[in-house]
Amino acid sequence: MTTTPHPLTLHDDRLFSSDPVQRAIARRLYAHVGTLPIISPHGHTDPSWFAKNEAFANPTELLLLPDHYVFRTLYSQGVSLDALGIPRRDGSRAKVDPREAWRVFASHFHLFRGTPSSMWLNHVFHDVFGLRARLAASTSDLYYDHITAALQTPAFRPRALFERFNIELIATTESPLDPLQHHAEIRESGWRGRVITAYRPDPVVDPEHEQFPDALRSFGEITGEDVYSWDGYLRAHRQRRAYFASMGATSTDHGHPSAATADLSRAEATRLFDKVVRSNVTAEEAELFRGQVLTEMAAMSLDDGLVMQLHPGCFRNHNRALFERFGRDKGADMPLRTEYVHALKPLLDRFGNEPGFQLLLFTLDESTYSRELAPLAGHYPALFLGPAWWFHDAPEGMWRFREQTLSSGGFYNTVGFNDDTRAFLSIPARHDVARRVDCAFLAKLVAEHRMEEDEAVEVAVDLAYRLPKRAYRL
Amino acid sequence: MTTTPHPLTLHDDRLFSSDPVQRAIARRLYAHVGTLPIISPHGHTDPSWFAKNEAFANPTELLLLPDHYVFRTLYSQGVSLDALGIPRRDGSRAKVDPREAWRVFASHFHLFRGTPSSMWLNHVFHDVFGLRARLAASTSDLYYDHITAALQTPAFRPRALFERFNIELIATTESPLDPLQHHAEIRESGWRGRVITAYRPDPVVDPEHEQFPDALRSFGEITGEDVYSWDGYLRAHRQRRAYFASMGATSTDHGHPSAATADLSRAEATRLFDKVVRSNVTAEEAELFRGQVLTEMAAMSLDDGLVMQLHPGCFRNHNRALFERFGRDKGADMPLRTEYVHALKPLLDRFGNEPGFQLLLFTLDESTYSRELAPLAGHYPALFLGPAWWFHDAPEGMWRFREQTLSSGGFYNTVGFNDDTRAFLSIPARHDVARRVDCAFLAKLVAEHRMEEDEAVEVAVDLAYRLPKRAYRL
Amino acid sequence: MTTTPHPLTLHDDRLFSSDPVQRAIARRLYAHVGTLPIISPHGHTDPSWFAKNEAFANPTELLLLPDHYVFRTLYSQGVSLDALGIPRRDGSRAKVDPREAWRVFASHFHLFRGTPSSMWLNHVFHDVFGLRARLAASTSDLYYDHITAALQTPAFRPRALFERFNIELIATTESPLDPLQHHAEIRESGWRGRVITAYRPDPVVDPEHEQFPDALRSFGEITGEDVYSWDGYLRAHRQRRAYFASMGATSTDHGHPSAATADLSRAEATRLFDKVVRSNVTAEEAELFRGQVLTEMAAMSLDDGLVMQLHPGCFRNHNRALFERFGRDKGADMPLRTEYVHALKPLLDRFGNEPGFQLLLFTLDESTYSRELAPLAGHYPALFLGPAWWFHDAPEGMWRFREQTLSSGGFYNTVGFNDDTRAFLSIPARHDVARRVDCAFLAKLVAEHRMEEDEAVEVAVDLAYRLPKRAYRL
Known part of the structure; x- marks a missing residue:
C-alpha cells in the first residue's frame, strides 16, 4: 500500500457535460445561481443545534451515526451496525471507539463510488474541512484528527x-x-x-x-x-x-x-x-x-x-x-x-x-x-x-x-x-x-x-x- | 421592461446533439427526410376546414381556444378558462375580447419553456407567419395584428x-x-x-x-x-x-x-x-x-x-x-x-x-x-x-x-x-x-x-x- | 442491386461516446478489461458440445435455429417458422434446405438494425469467422459457404x-x-x-x-x-x-x-x-x-x-x-x-x-x-x-x-x-x-x-x- 494518499479534488465543472458547448453554457448559467442563498424548506436538522449552538463531537457522531444512508451501504456489504456503534432500540450501544468506527467507514469508502453520498461527503471534506487527501483506510486517522480538531473551533459551531x-x-x-x-x-x-x-x-x-x-x-x-x-x-x-x-x-x-x-x-x-x-x-x-x-x-x-x-x-x-x-x-x-x-x-x-x-x-x-x-x-x-x-x-x-x-x-x-x-x-x-x-x-x-x-x-x-x-x- | 423584443429564431440544427460528430451525421440524415411529404394517418383536424376552405378568424380562435394542451398549462398556473373565453358546456361563453385573451396567453408564454408546445408554437410563428420577435406581453398586439391580417389572405386558407x-x-x-x-x-x-x-x-x-x-x-x-x-x-x-x-x-x-x-x-x-x-x-x-x-x-x-x-x-x-x-x-x-x-x-x-x-x-x-x-x-x-x-x-x-x-x-x-x-x-x-x-x-x-x-x-x-x-x- | 457488398467493420471505439473526452477515458478503461478472461456464471450452452467436441454443421443449425431471439424478429415480420425449418413440437420439421433458410435470414437482416442481435452477430461474423462483407441477400451464399467450411476445421470445434x-x-x-x-x-x-x-x-x-x-x-x-x-x-x-x-x-x-x-x-x-x-x-x-x-x-x-x-x-x-x-x-x-x-x-x-x-x-x-x-x-x-x-x-x-x-x-x-x-x-x-x-x-x-x-x-x-x-x- 502506498503511503502517498490520492489527492482530493472538487472540480469547478463537476456535473456539467464534457461536451464543450454544453459545458460553457452550464458554466454561464451556474454563475447566476451558484452563490444564491440557500432556501431549505423541507428537512430534518435538529433545532437544538441552533438553539444551543454547542460544538459537534467528532466525525463519527456528526457524519456517520446519524446518516442511515451512509451506514446502510456499509451494512449491505456485511458491516454490522454494532461495529459502528449505532445506538440500539433499548438505548444500549456496543462499546466502540468512534475512531475505530471511523476507520471501518474509511476502509469501505470505495463502496460509495459514483453515489450521491460520495459527492456530498467529498464536498464536505474538501470545502467545509479543507481536506485535500482522499478518504481511505490510510487517511482515516488524519481525517478523524483533523475534523475533530476543527469541530472544537468557533467557526464550526x-x-x-x-x-x-x-x-x-x-x-x-x-x-x-x-x-x-x-x-x-x-x-x-x-x-x-x-x-x-x-x-x-x-x-x-x-x-x-x-x-x-x-x-x-x-x-x-x-x-x-x-x-x-x-x-x-x-x-x-x-x-x-x-x-x-x-x-x-x-x-x-x-x-x-x-x-x-x-x-x-x-x-x-x-x-x-x-x-x-x-x-x-x-x-x-x-x-x-x-x-x-x-x-x-x-x-x-x-x-x-x-x-x-x-x-x-x-x-x-x-x-x-x-x-x-x-x-x-x-x-x-x-x-x-x-x-x-x-x-x-x-x-x-x-x-x-x-x-x-x-x-x-x-x-x-x-x-x-x-x-x-x-x-x-x-x-x-x-x-x-x-x-x-x-x-x-x-x-x-x-x-x-x-x-x-x-x-x-x-x-x-x-x-x-x-x-x-x-x-x-x-x-x-x-x-x-x-x-x-x-x-x-x-x-x-x-x-x-x-x-x-x-x-x-x-x-x-x-x-x-x-x-x-x-x-x-x- | 425593455422596448426591444427578443428575436425569435429557429435554428437549423435544433434538436440535434451539440456533439459535433453526432450533429454532422444528424444533418446528413435529416437532408434525406426534412422535405419528404407529410403522411398524417391519425389526427383530429376538422374536415369542414378543407370542405369549406374558409378563412380562420384570429390567433385566439385558431391557436389558443381549441388547443387544450396550451390552455391547460395556463389553467395549472391559475388562469381561469373564462379569462380566455373558452366555451362552456351549456353553450355560453364569458365575454372576452380575443385580443385580451391573446394577451393573457402572451404574458404567460414563459410557462411553456422547454415544452413541446413552445417548440411547435414558435415554429408556427416563425415559419408559417414569418414572425421574428419572441411572443411576450410586449409583443402580444404585434402578434395579434400580424396573424389576424395574414389569416385574411388566400395563402392562409x-x-x-x-x-x-x-x-x-x-x-x-x-x-x-x-x-x-x-x-x-x-x-x-x-x-x-x-x-x-x-x-x-x-x-x-x-x-x-x-x-x-x-x-x-x-x-x-x-x-x-x-x-x-x-x-x-x-x-x-x-x-x-x-x-x-x-x-x-x-x-x-x-x-x-x-x-x-x-x-x-x-x-x-x-x-x-x-x-x-x-x-x-x-x-x-x-x-x-x-x-x-x-x-x-x-x-x-x-x-x-x-x-x-x-x-x-x-x-x-x-x-x-x-x-x-x-x-x-x-x-x-x-x-x-x-x-x-x-x-x-x-x-x-x-x-x-x-x-x-x-x-x-x-x-x-x-x-x-x-x-x-x-x-x-x-x-x-x-x-x-x-x-x-x-x-x-x-x-x-x-x-x-x-x-x-x-x-x-x-x-x-x-x-x-x-x-x-x-x-x-x-x-x-x-x-x-x-x-x-x-x-x-x-x-x-x-x-x-x-x-x-x-x-x-x-x-x-x-x-x-x-x-x-x-x-x-x- | 449493386454487386459490391457493403464492407463489414467492427470499430475499435464502438459503444463509446463520440464526445472526445469521454471516448479517450473509455478507451483507457477498456484497455484494462478488454482482454480479461471471460467468467460466464449463468448460461444455457449445451454441455454435450464440450463433452463430445464435434463440429457444428452449418450456420443455419449453429446461429439461426437455436436462437429464438433471432428468429422471433423474422417471425414478427411475417416469416413463418416452417420457412426456416424450425423443429416442431411433434418432432417433425418442414423440409427446408438450410442454405435456403439462411437466405431468408440474410434477406431480412436489416430488421436487426440497432438491436443487440445485430451487434453480436456482426461481431461473430467479423471476429470469429473473419468475414469482411455485410450480411445481405447478395452475400448470403458467400456467408453460408465460408462459415460451413470454417466449421469443419479443428479450430472451430x-x-x-x-x-x-x-x-x-x-x-x-x-x-x-x-x-x-x-x-x-x-x-x-x-x-x-x-x-x-x-x-x-x-x-x-x-x-x-x-x-x-x-x-x-x-x-x-x-x-x-x-x-x-x-x-x-x-x-x-x-x-x-x-x-x-x-x-x-x-x-x-x-x-x-x-x-x-x-x-x-x-x-x-x-x-x-x-x-x-x-x-x-x-x-x-x-x-x-x-x-x-x-x-x-x-x-x-x-x-x-x-x-x-x-x-x-x-x-x-x-x-x-x-x-x-x-x-x-x-x-x-x-x-x-x-x-x-x-x-x-x-x-x-x-x-x-x-x-x-x-x-x-x-x-x-x-x-x-x-x-x-x-x-x-x-x-x-x-x-x-x-x-x-x-x-x-x-x-x-x-x-x-x-x-x-x-x-x-x-x-x-x-x-x-x-x-x-x-x-x-x-x-x-x-x-x-x-x-x-x-x-x-x-x-x-x-x-x-x-x-x-x-x-x-x-x-x-x-x-x-x-x-x-x-x-x-x-
Whole structure:
C-alpha cells in the first residue's frame, strides 16, 4: 500500500457535460445561481443545534451515526451496525471507539463510488474541512484528527456554519406533540438565522403507527381537546397548526404508505374515527382514515394558509430483525409502487381548483413522473411537484425527474430543490448538486436550440431560489 | 421592461446533439427526410376546414381556444378558462375580447419553456407567419395584428396551407354516427388534397360513455339495423366500416380505459349485450363488453382490411368541477397504469398470427415500452407500435420510446410518426420534431459505431415515410 | 442491386461516446478489461458440445435455429417458422434446405438494425469467422459457404473455440433430473476447460408446469426418496444439490412467474404439499408453494453454500397457437410487471441478514430498478443485483440498469455481467458489449468529475472480473 494518499479534488465543472458547448453554457448559467442563498424548506436538522449552538463531537457522531444512508451501504456489504456503534432500540450501544468506527467507514469508502453520498461527503471534506487527501483506510486517522480538531473551533459551531453556508431559511420537521421549545429559544436568542418548523402529524394520523395510541393521548394532553371525538380531534389539529404557524411554519408534511385520499360525509368520518380510537380498524379502514385526514388537512390549509406536502409510497422498517434490535430509521425503508390518479381524486374533487390551496407531491415511484404526476400538476392549479426525492435525490434521479416531467408539467409546476436531510454539513453540497444538475439540463436545451440562453438564466434562478419561496410561501 | 423584443429564431440544427460528430451525421440524415411529404394517418383536424376552405378568424380562435394542451398549462398556473373565453358546456361563453385573451396567453408564454408546445408554437410563428420577435406581453398586439391580417389572405386558407405544408395525406377521426358530408364535399370539389376519415366507434362501444344510449339509438337510425340485438349491432358496425372505407378510411381507432380484450362465445356475448342495452352493466361487465367488441373489430378487420388502432389507459375528464362547467376535452385527461400482456391475450390467441391483420398499439404508460410492448410487437406478426403519444409526444418522450423499444422491437415493428392533433398549423412543426429526433437518435447509433450511415439513411426514410404508409395501408 | 457488398467493420471505439473526452477515458478503461478472461456464471450452452467436441454443421443449425431471439424478429415480420425449418413440437420439421433458410435470414437482416442481435452477430461474423462483407441477400451464399467450411476445421470445434474465447469458466443450467453425464465426461476427459452446472429445479417446483407430474416421479426415481412426502421431497432436493455441487455447481437458478416467497410452518407446508402432489391446487396455492420452496432453497443454501438466483416475471409461451405447434422457447415469452418489496419479505425476514447467504435478483421489469431492487440490495447483506437481463441485455438496457441502480445500490451490490445465452459463438461479443458499456458509463462519471480515473479503473475490473467471481463463489 502506498503511503502517498490520492489527492482530493472538487472540480469547478463537476456535473456539467464534457461536451464543450454544453459545458460553457452550464458554466454561464451556474454563475447566476451558484452563490444564491440557500432556501431549505423541507428537512430534518435538529433545532437544538441552533438553539444551543454547542460544538459537534467528532466525525463519527456528526457524519456517520446519524446518516442511515451512509451506514446502510456499509451494512449491505456485511458491516454490522454494532461495529459502528449505532445506538440500539433499548438505548444500549456496543462499546466502540468512534475512531475505530471511523476507520471501518474509511476502509469501505470505495463502496460509495459514483453515489450521491460520495459527492456530498467529498464536498464536505474538501470545502467545509479543507481536506485535500482522499478518504481511505490510510487517511482515516488524519481525517478523524483533523475534523475533530476543527469541530472544537468557533467557526464550526452550528450557527457559524449556518451563516457560512449562506442559508436564508431552514425548516425542520416536528410532530404535533413537540413543544417547539428549541424554536422558541432560537427566536428569543436574538440570533438572526431563520429556523422554522413544519407540521408533521403522522403519529397522530396513522392508526397503524406503533406509537399511535400514546401519541393520541399526548395530543389530547397538549391541546386540552377531547381528541377521542372526531370534532375534538380536528380542533386539536387546528390548534397545533396555529401554534406551529406562530413558530414560523408555512407547511405541513404527510408521509403515508399510499396517496389515498377520501371525502367522507361527517357521519361516516365520525363512525370511522370511533373505530380508530377503539383501535380495531382493518388495514383498509386505516387507509381510509389516513386518506380522510389528508382531506381535512387540505380544508384546514385553506383556512390557515399552510402549504401541504404529501410523500407517499414507502414501506417503513422492512427489515424485521433489524427493527426489533435497532428500531426505526436504520436504512431499511423501501419504496413502493404508488398510484395517484385515482388516489387523489377525492381530495382534488373538493379542493383541486381552489385558489390559495397548494399541495406539493413527492414520489418514490419514478414511473409516475410522466404518467401521472406531470399530467396532474400540469392541469390542477393546486398541484405542484416536489423534487426528485430520497432514493432519487442523485444526479441521475434529478435528470430523470426533469426529463420526465418537463413536457407535461413544465418547469413552473415544480417547486425547486429541497434537501430533506438531517446531515447538516452536507446541505451546501446537496443544493450545489441540484443547481449544477439543473444548469446542465438547461444547458442541453440551450445547446440543442430548444430554449434561448436568456430564458435558461431565468429558469435557473427560478428553480434555485424563486420557486421554493413561492411554493412554500416564504 | 425593455422596448426591444427578443428575436425569435429557429435554428437549423435544433434538436440535434451539440456533439459535433453526432450533429454532422444528424444533418446528413435529416437532408434525406426534412422535405419528404407529410403522411398524417391519425389526427383530429376538422374536415369542414378543407370542405369549406374558409378563412380562420384570429390567433385566439385558431391557436389558443381549441388547443387544450396550451390552455391547460395556463389553467395549472391559475388562469381561469373564462379569462380566455373558452366555451362552456351549456353553450355560453364569458365575454372576452380575443385580443385580451391573446394577451393573457402572451404574458404567460414563459410557462411553456422547454415544452413541446413552445417548440411547435414558435415554429408556427416563425415559419408559417414569418414572425421574428419572441411572443411576450410586449409583443402580444404585434402578434395579434400580424396573424389576424395574414389569416385574411388566400395563402392562409386551409387548402392553401395543406398544399404549402406538403401534406400527402391527412386522416381525420369520426364517430360512426357522422354522415361524413365534409369528406364527401371534399371529394366532389375536385380539389386534389387527400383527406380521409378513420372509424372511431367509442361512443357506441363504451356502455359507460355518457352519450352511449343516445349514440346507440342514432347508430340504429343511421344504419337501419336492429342495434339492440347483438347480430344487428355487429351488422351496423360492418355497414358503417364499409361506408367509412368508401370515404377513404384505412383504419379504425379505439380509445379504451384499458387494453382488455375478450373472446366470448356467441351465447355469452349475446347475453352480455342484452345487459348492455338494458343499461344495467357493472363496471366489470362494461370492461368485458368493450374487450369483446375489440375482438369483433379485429375479426371485421380481417374482412375489410381496416387497420386497427388501440389507445388505452386514460382517465377522461378527471376534474369534476371543470367537466361540469366546461365539458369534455379541457385538458383534464390523466394517464393510467396499463397492462398489455394478459389484457391482449384473448384477442391475440384468435388473431395474433393472422396474415393481413394489423393492430397498432399506443400507450400512455411508458413503463410498458420495454417490459410489454416491444416484446409483444417483436414477436407477434399482427402487432406494431404506434409512436410516443399524447403526453409523451415530446423530444424526451420520443427518445425514450426509441431507447426502450429498440432492443426487443427494432425499428421495423414501429409505424413512424403520427401527429394526433387538431392544431392544423402545427402539423409541419410536429412532423419536423419527430424527424429530427429520429435523425438525432440514429446519429448517436452511427457515431457510436452501432450502425453504418447508409443503413441509418434507410431507417430515417422508413420512419418518416415508408413505415406509416405500410402500417396504415396508404 | 449493386454487386459490391457493403464492407463489414467492427470499430475499435464502438459503444463509446463520440464526445472526445469521454471516448479517450473509455478507451483507457477498456484497455484494462478488454482482454480479461471471460467468467460466464449463468448460461444455457449445451454441455454435450464440450463433452463430445464435434463440429457444428452449418450456420443455419449453429446461429439461426437455436436462437429464438433471432428468429422471433423474422417471425414478427411475417416469416413463418416452417420457412426456416424450425423443429416442431411433434418432432417433425418442414423440409427446408438450410442454405435456403439462411437466405431468408440474410434477406431480412436489416430488421436487426440497432438491436443487440445485430451487434453480436456482426461481431461473430467479423471476429470469429473473419468475414469482411455485410450480411445481405447478395452475400448470403458467400456467408453460408465460408462459415460451413470454417466449421469443419479443428479450430472451430467447441473446445478450441472455448480456449480461443479465453473463457475461464462457463456454467450451464440443468434440471435436477439431468444425470450430468456430459459434465462427468468433460471432467474425465482430461480437458482443462472449466464447465460447471447450475441447479434449476423449476420443473419439480412449479405445480403449474406442464411436466410437473412426470418430473416429480422422475425426481423420486433418480433420488430414491419418497418425493410425495414433504420431508422426502426436501431430502431429494438436498441430495441433488449435493450432486450438482460435486459437478462444480456453485449456484441454483429459479425462474418463477413472480417473486413471491413464503414462510409457512412445517404443518402448513406439509398440508400444502399434500394438495400439490394430488394435483389439485389453485393458482394461489401454486404461487404459495413456489414461494415456500424458494424459502426452503434459501435454507439449503445456508448449508451447502450454493448461491441462489431468482429470475421472476415472465409469462412463458404466450402465443397459444405457436406453442401448440412448435412448443416451448419459440420467442413468445413476455415480461410481466413484478413486485419485490412485499414478495420477498417472508424470505428476507428469515435469511436477509444471514452471513453467507447470497440471493442474486434479476428482473424483466425495469421500473423496479430504482424503486425496489436497488433500495433492497443497498440494504440487505444477502441481496445482490444480477445484470440487465434477457430483453434488457442491450446497450440501452445496461445503461438504464447502471443509471437506475447506482445511487441506491452502488456498483458493489451488483454482480457483473452474465450472458445467459445458448448462442455459444456470441459469448465473447456479449461480454465485450457489457465491458464497453460499463467503461462508457464510468467514462461519463469521470468526465463529469464524479469519480477519479484510478477509481474507475478499479470499478471496471471489478465489474468485468472480480464481482462475478465473488458473487458466484468461483
